[in-house]
Amino acid sequence: MSTLTTSSSALHELLDALGPNAVLIGGDVPARNRNDYSGLKPTEPMAVVRPADTAGVAAAMRICHAHGIPVVPQGGLTGLCGGGRAGPGEVALSLERMVGIEEVDKAAATMTVAAGTPLETIQLAADEAGFFCPLDLGARGSCAIGGNLSTNAGGNRVIRYGMAREMVLGLEAVLADGTVVNSLNKMIKNNAGFDLKHLFIGSEGTLGVITRVVIRLFPKPGxxxxxxxxxxxxxxxxxxxxxxxxxxxxxxxxxxxxxxxxxxxxxxxxxxxxxxxxxxxxxxxxxxxxxxxxxxxxxxxxxxxxxxxxxxxxxxxxAVVAQSLAEEQALWGVRDACGELHQVWPGHVAYDIGLPVADMDRYVGECKARLAREVPGCETVFYGHIGDGNVHIVAYLPGAEQQPKDALDAVVYGLVADYGGTVSAEHGIGTLKRQWLGHARSPEQIDLMRTLKAALDPKGILNPYKVL
Missing domain, CATH: 3.30.70.2190 (Alpha-Beta Plaits)
Structure with missing residues (x-):
């Protein structure tokens, strides 16, 4: 059977199983589902599937698995590494309709939410219930919690609360063949066998599709x-x-x-x-x-x-201490000004790396000098959350029709390997960092990742060509 015939058959089955409003094809594919924030060119997925619940995700995965059609999970599409991009011949599985707070359990201090729920919605619901959700990112209004977990997001408060995985007690995920793995645990102590949620947190949708989450809540700061x-x-x-x-x-x-x-x-x-x-x-x-x-x-x-x-x-x-909310916001405004760098450096190249804290300044000095030498005219800025080992770098070559990303990558990531750091502290690998994974993970670690991938997704249909 030809690829075209297979695709047509699969699309008909998806339409029958989920309905016409949940399956968008051709010109009906929205612009938002054609790209993320990676800066790469828009893609052309064969279809966008928008299930309304876990059963719909499972049905979509069963059909695509049977036909061998690749599936790319999509959340808020705020990722910076190309992990949510679905290309020709691939189905974009969008969780945009799977939103909402299912339950706030005050006794357990947990919240159960659908994976497509925006982070800010969760923060506000926690606040209203008298709790605090400490996970916080600049894209809070549009990023989805499922995507946050798929990349194990960090943010500004990691030094106290840890990465996203430390804020999750349980989750539900759908495997490549449509099997639903329900592990919506609410207990902090639960050592009954493998803690399966960690297979899906940080694996960028390559091992399963996160559909529901149990988030651990914290006391509201006074x-x-x-x-x-x-x-x-x-x-x-x-x-x-x-x-x-x-x-x-x-x-x-x-x-x-x-x-x-x-x-x-x-x-x-x-x-x-x-x-x-x-x-x-x-x-x-x-x-x-x-x-x-x-x-x-x-x-x-x-x-x-x-x-x-x-x-x-x-x-x-x-030192300056804020004496009011306005002054707090002004001080944070200096740190958050990085979000406006695109105004002065359009098309800049941004990096998210991790380093041993003691070596950060030495790395910064060497990286800045190497970039200036190997990419003449290159301008750079450095900032980060050094308490958790995370440095952000923004590089820009003024006047260039296209930024020399390959040359910049070679310096930034080459030095990361020399310093025993990581090429991704909190943004994931996606496609943009895939070739550099070996600078942060050993061959044995990568082989084990591939073993897990082959076991859970033997046909290789879940978010192919990402991470590994």
Missing amino acids: SRMVAMCAAPDYATLLTLLDKARSGLGPLLSAFEVMWPDYWGRAVTELRARNPFAGDDTPYKGYVLIEALGTDAEADAPRFQAWLEGLLEDGIVPN
């Missing part, structure tokens, strides 16, 4: 303290990190470092408010510190006293 500190060198930043961990303990929720190149652009070209305006000292780093507590009357004075001690001891040369 206080928030935010400060910006300047540092004369990286050693001071490391000392400050150590002092924050020991002095603030469980209150410490964010430790965001910005190198001078990033800081300069943020407070000039990107028009973020400079909290150190008037201080012309050439600092070598800046750090935004956030602490979340439960008692505003006790926590704020404690935070203030801790920071004043650092100033008095000469560990920190300059």
Whole structure:
């Protein structure tokens, strides 16, 4: 049977099983399902399938499995590595209709949600119920929780709450052949055999399609303290990190470092408010510190006293503490200005890497010098969540018709391997980093990944050519 005949037969079965509103073909395929945020060219999937529930996902997978048709799961399509792109001959399995909060269990401090639910919806529902969902990303309004889990998303509060997988107690997933694996566990302690949820968290839809999730909720913070500190060198930043961990303990929720190149652009070209305006000292780093507590009357004075001690001891040369919500937002605005870099560097190339914390500044210096030497005229900025080992790099060659991504990749990822880091800290591998996986994983690890893939998806139809 020809490929065309097979595709036609499969599409007819999908239409019969799910209905015409759930299967979009040809010109009816929406623009949003043709791409993600990777910057690659739009694709042309053979169809977009939009199930309304787990049974619909299972039916779609059974049909596609029987016909050997590749399936690419799609959530909010905010991914940066090409992991949600479905090409010709492939079905895009969109979870956009599978949204909603199914249950908030106050006794268990959990929330059960459909995988297509936007992260911000979950955050608001948790807040309304008197809890806190600490997972937070810039794309919170459009990213879907299923996609967050498929890439094991990080964000700004990893130093306190961990990656996305630490916030999940259970989930439901559909395998390549349509088998539904229901593991909607609500218990923190459950060591009855393998913890199967971890097969699907971080595997980018290559082992199964996440359909429902049990999220662990946390107490709602009763206080928030935010400060910006300047540092004369990286050693001071490391000392400050150590002092924050020991002095603030469980209150410490964010430790965001910005190198001078990033800081300069943020407070000039990107028009973020400079909290150190008037201080012309050439600092070598800046750090935004956030602490979340439960008692505003006790926590704020404690935070203030801790920071004043650092100033008095000469560990920190300059610092600003937010005294209002507007000032908190202004301080975070410097860190979040990275989202506006596209205005001054259209088409820039962004990187998300992980490194041993002690080696970060040495890597930054060497990477910046190598990029300037091997890609003459290249401009770069560096910033990140150093408390959890994550550095973000943005590189741009002004005037270039097309950014020299291959040359940039070779420097950035080549050095990552030299420093024993990872090519992906929180964004996943997708297609853009696939060739560099060996810089972060050993041959034995990659072989084991392939063994798992072959066992769960022997036909190789789930998100093919991604990750491995």
